[in-house]
Amino acid sequence: MFCNQCEQTARSLACTSTGTCGKPAQVSALHDLLTYVLKGLALVVKKADSVAGQSGRSLVPSDTHPFLAKTLFATLTNVNFDPQAIAAWIHEAVERRDCLKTELSALAPEIEFSEAPLTFSPAHDLGTLTLQARAHTLKKEASPDEDIRSLQHTVLYGLRGLAAYAFHAAELGYRDPEIDDYLVETLCDLAHYERGDLGVWVGKALRLGEMNYKTMELLDRAHRDTFGSPRPTEVPLGVKPGKCILVTGHDLLALHRLLEQTEGKGITVYTHGEMLPAHAYPRLKAYSHLYGNYGSAWQEQKREFERFPGAILVTTNCLQEPRDSYLGNIFTTAAVGWPGVTHLADHDFTAVIERALALPGFSEEVPGKTVTVGFMHETVLSQADRIIDLVKQGRIRHFLLVGGCDGAKPGRDYYTRLVEQSPADTVILTLACGKYRFFDRDLGSIDGIPRLLDVGQCNDAYSAVRIALALADAFQVGVNDLPLHLVLSWYEQKAVAILLTLLYLGVKNIRLGPTLPAFLTPAVAQYLVDNYALRPISTPEEDLAAILA
């Protein structure tokens, strides 16, 4: 086993026996094999596209790209641990590949299918399939040059993150042919890992950042068109008596379908983790049984799920191994899976609802604080004139974007301390699950503008970028000349995609923690330091002093 794609990789090098995330070696091997056969599917899609270009008829079924997106998403950290589910996708990818090969051969017999991922034949039993997988690990299917391999893995991990956004957008009916083509193109590039020098792969990493920006923009549009533009909304953190369902993850459509199916059933729906910003969307908050937020970030789930007296629906990352105490209460959907946990397809949530009705629910009201969510780009930019005036008057001196993933490492309290120590003339924009470290702090406001603005999920990083670019425009300066500093925390591969987007946009001086990615070799990391002044976090005191200087 070799996996180094996330921040909690063993010894900050790689997980080589079992994942710190709980991913067994077999599942890791199957993730790698799935990636390999997806490259094979992409290679034949590319050939089919070139023939279609000549004949004017597309041979590629329209659900191919969403399939690529969903299955790449399944290999992201803490998404799918179910060997049977992954094996089924490996077989489906090969079936799709072979159907397309047959059609293509009939139309253009001169086309050759000699590249290795185009001829690979998967075994039907799981044991042999796992043995086959060992020949196609991510390390073997990449350049022998460690710096080029580092960039190829950066592109692959970024692609997994981008695929998550593309999957959510496609579910809502939003596709962009450029993004679909990009998924195929990049998988083909990764299949031809022997091609291209260091400079070429740096270019591909930045191209990923560009396409991730477009994908996040598409998802932002899909969310706003489908659920309405987010508005500041107060969310209770307490609970009320009654039957209940907890929904975690990022998938707003799954939440919407659950709200439709639970309407009038006497069940209260709570959000957890990255689902918190859902409360800001008018067409979601219109459901009166969507009540509040329970718990915090993903790494606290075992304790929080154990105490929750209802059913739990996991719509995306980050899933941890369920404890026996709530194994019967938890359900997965879409790309998520855990062996032994009931998986619900096609947004049919009957089983979750039945389980919620069978469980006791909360017996009494527990009052709690409230937090305000919904400061996505439209809301913040509707206040742009006031914000600009406050900056000109010197009442807002700094903007800090303190956002990104949460995780289990003790060093992550850096972010809490940074926020707590930031001066009163600082506005803090935050997003993603890392905000749970400080999301309920009362930081006050500056002339009615709250000092802590929740921009949403990691999926809403587009909003933060839009806000930064609009402020730069208003002050007629470059984004690096704004009194804005980015202090980011990363854990999984959506954060990798977002980081590449920021680099593509030319954003410099980003502080990244708790550690730099293990998949960056010293030479690649140095390239980022030299060209983007990317640096690891140090201490809140030191970093704040440097930022505010």
Ligand code: SF4
């Ligand atoms: Fe290790 Fe992270 Fe890979 Fe899990 S996803 S096996 S923790 S590197």
Ligand code: SF3
């Ligand atoms: Fe969090 Fe898993 Fe990344 Fe969406 S839920 S930010 S870590």
